[in-house]
Amino acid sequence: MAEGPPPRPLPALTADNTPFWTGGERGELLIQQCGSCAYFIHPPTGFCPQCESRDTAYVPVSGRGFVETFTINHRQWMPGLPDRYVLALVRLAEQADVRLVTNIIDCDPDAVRIDMPVSVRFEQAEDLWIPLFAPAEGTP
Ligand SMILES: [Zn+2]
Numbered sequence: 001m002a003e004g005p006p007p008r009p010l011p012a013l014t015a016d017n018t019p020f021w022t023g024g025e026r027g028e029l030l031i032q033q034c035g036s037c038a039y040f041i042h043p044p045t046g047f048c049p050q051c052e053s054r055d056t057a058y059v060p061v062s063g064r065g066f067v068e069t070f071t072i073n074h075r076q077w078m079p080g081l082p083d084r085y086v087l088a089l090v091r092l093a094e095q096a097d098v099r100l101v102t103n104i105i106d107c108d109p110d111a112v113r114i115d116m117p118v119s120v121r122f123e124q125a126e127d128l129w130i131p132l133f134a135p136a137e138g139t140p
Contacts, residue, residue: 010125016044019058024122024129030058031098040095063120064093064136065100072109086112090133106134 013021016032020042023030032041034048035055041048046056070088086104091097104112105121118133 010128013128016046020044021128021130023058023060024120024124024131027122028060029063029120029131031061031092031094032056033059040092040098042098042100061092061094063131065090065118065120065133066093067104067112067114067116067118067133068099069114070104070112072112084109088112088133090118100131100133103132104134105132111135 011017011021019030020032032044032046033039033056034041034051034053035057036053037048037051039048039050040061041056044056044058047054048056068089068091070086073085073087074083086109088102088104089099090102090104091099104118105123117136119136121132121134122129123132124130
């Protein structure tokens with residue numbers, strides 16, 4: 001195995017999503033939040049769907065969440081990616097409708113369960129820090 005993380009397709013940075021993809025440099029999962037009603041907005045759009053405010057800002061969240069749903073990928077989609085990994089939707093502890101498309105790492109794919117508590121890890125890829133999730137401490 002080569003050193004470092006496997007190559008993966010990287011998202012395009014925009015003015016709206018840059019804090020989300022770079023907060024991991026400081027170990028922070030940053031989610032856009034409405035300044036008027038405190039609703040978390042993800043994917044970030046700069047616009048609150050709850051109260052229609054444009055007063056949004058990125059705030060660090062706990063990085064804790066739960067596996068909403070997942071699939072174990074057995075096919076190698078591109079060279080360098082592992083041939084068996086967990087593609088998951090993780091809902092954040094702060095707000096159930098904030099869901100991140102991510103991977104579950106640091107555990108056997110067969111051990112992943114719906115509603116399993118997870119916490120964020122960051123994997124650097126070029127100038128991005130990709131939020132991935134691992135089983136939370138204390139999970140049996
Ligand atoms: Zn709002």
